[in-house]
Amino acid sequence: MSTSLPPEHWLADAARTDRVAAPAGRQPAIAAQARRRDPEQVPAELTEPPAVALVPVEVDPDERPTYGVARLDVQRARDEDGDEMFVLTGYSGDSGLQFRSGSRQLRPHGIALKNVRDGGTRPSEICRAIQRWSRNQDRLIDWINRLRAEYGADLRLVIWDDTDYDIPWELLWLDSGQSWDRPPQVLGALVTVTRWTTIHDVGARTPYAPADCTGEVVGYYDTEMRGDTAAFRRFVHRQHFRxxxxxxxxxxxEVRAGLxxxxxxxxxxxxxHELRLGPYTWLELEAREMAALSERRTLVVINACDSGRVVLNKHLGEKALRGFAELFLRKRAGGCIVSSGEIATEVARSMAEALARHAVEQPHRPVADFLREFRARAAAxxxxxxxxxxxxxxKPVVHAQQQVLPFLYSFMFLYYGHPCTTLRLLQQTMGDEA
Incomplete structure (x- = not known):
């Protein structure tokens, strides 16, 4: 039986997305065992596709993350039948808090948030599917909960996902999901989570130092998104409609772009060829010079449907994941916020408004912390x-399904970058606001 609802019902307004990062004291590094694993490190019963033949990241292999920073690596694999699988490895500064997945796990197509769209899976069914899938992750959940017990609020989890599986790690349920007297105990609302991906370029490095994204707002808004400009009216703002x-x-x-x-x-x-932001394809954007990003370590926020999803670029002869986050990070952005699905316009706009308030009220707190709190409010x-x-x-219970959507939408926002990256935007002086 189909679990889809007619398009005119619960997703009629979901046509756009936004995307968009920890305490001012310690500055964690992310470098623990930062070279990607060799294929032979995958369990013997699994066969992993060959590593991408591109220039590796230059990192001190002995460098370990500082207190509170842990990293979860997600790698592609295949079983003897050729089915897609994944392998997990977890690192932390404490050698006693390491993790490696042991059981075989297939790619979980049914929990991807790309399914939250017109004609897709009903919102409550996606939540239940993720709960059910989470119950199979007992070893991973045990590792995360031990990290939470060890580091408390200082825990920063970097998820280095080198798959195109669209797994919503931030929605991992850390309990049974049956506690009706409290908000859902989901990873992205309880722990500061950041994403990373392998950056395929000569000299490209992972973000071992946090970025202080400081400067003006430089924005592009298509016709349907021009209402987003209001979120940044208090800042020095270079608006573009082309x-x-x-x-x-x-x-x-020389452009001083903080955002x-x-x-x-x-x-x-x-x-x-099929990836597109507005009128531009991924290849067209890749060909453009973006010197302002590297000069100011700019935070890039891409409020566009599916902007956080990637493709395995075999079509152009490489086993490399390509997407918009990887592209802008390769252009030396200080961080990147993207979306793993379609988000309703008003929810996307509310995130932009909340981010703007964060830049004014808490510029010393990382963007990743802001995003955790944004998710937590929706989870409640x-x-x-x-x-x-x-x-x-x-008969479909349409109104009840619509009540679930804001929760799923808020977890579509993914942040790529250092967990301690901050955002400071230049405010207009008195009398300059339009």
């Missing part, structure tokens, strides 16, 4: 218990 003008500005080294904001339609596909409003998909007469 993508070409926005990219021309990013090419200028580069892109609000437009996004398109995902099976090859880089999730109906508990989850609503049924239909009533006793077999």
């Amino acid at each position: 993508m070409g003008d926005f990219l021309t500005e990013l090419a200028r080294k 580069a904001y892109i609000g437009c339609h996004g398109v995902h596909g099976s090859t880089v 409003l999730l109906p508990n218990p989850l609503p049924d998909t239909q009533d006793d007469d077999g």
Whole structure:
């Protein structure tokens, strides 16, 4: 039986996405065993695709993360039948808190947040599917909970996911999901989580130092997203309504961009030719110079559908994951916020407004912390218990399903970068606001 709802029901307004990072004291490094694992390190019963033949990241192999920083590596694998699988390895500063997955696990297609869209899986069913999948992750959950007990609020988990499986790690349920007297105990609402991916470029490095993204807002807004400009009205703001003008500005080294904001339609596909932000393809954006990003360590926020999803670029002869986060990080952005699905316009806009408030009220606190708190607020409003998909007469319970959507939307926002990266935006002086 299909679990989809008619398009006119619960997702009629979900047409856009936004995306968008820890305490001012210690500055954690992420470098623990930062070279990617060799294929022979995968358990013998699994066969992993050969490593990408690109220039490796230059890192001191003996360097370990500082207090509170842990890293979870996610690598592709295949079993003897050729089915896609994944292998997990966890590191922390304490050698007694390491982790390695032992059981075989197939790619979980049914829990990807790309399914939250018109004609897709009903929201409560996705939540239940993720709960069910989480119960199979007992060893991983035990490792994370031991880290929480060891480090408390200082825990920063970096998830280095080198797959295109769209696994929503931030939605990992850390309990049974049956506690009706408290908000859901999900990873991304309880722990500061950041993402990373292998950056394929000569000289490219992982973010071992946090970025202080300081400067003006430089933004591109298509017709449907121009309402997002209001979120940044208190800041020095260079607004563009043509993508070409926005990219021309990013090419200028002297532009003082603390935040580069892109609000437009996004398109995902099976090859880089099909990846698109507004009128530009991934390849067209890759060809553009973006000197302003590296000069200021700019935070890039891409408010566009599916902007956080990646493709395995076999079509162009490489076993490398390509996507918009990898592209902008390779252009030396200080961090990147993207989306793993379609987010309703008003939820995307509320995140932009909350991020702007964060930049004013708590510029010393990392963007990753802001995003955890944003998720936690949505988690606190999730109906508990989850609503049924239909009533006793077999009719879809549309209103109840709509109440689940803000929770799922908030967990679509992914942040790529250092867990201690901050955002400081230049405010307009008195009388300068339009």
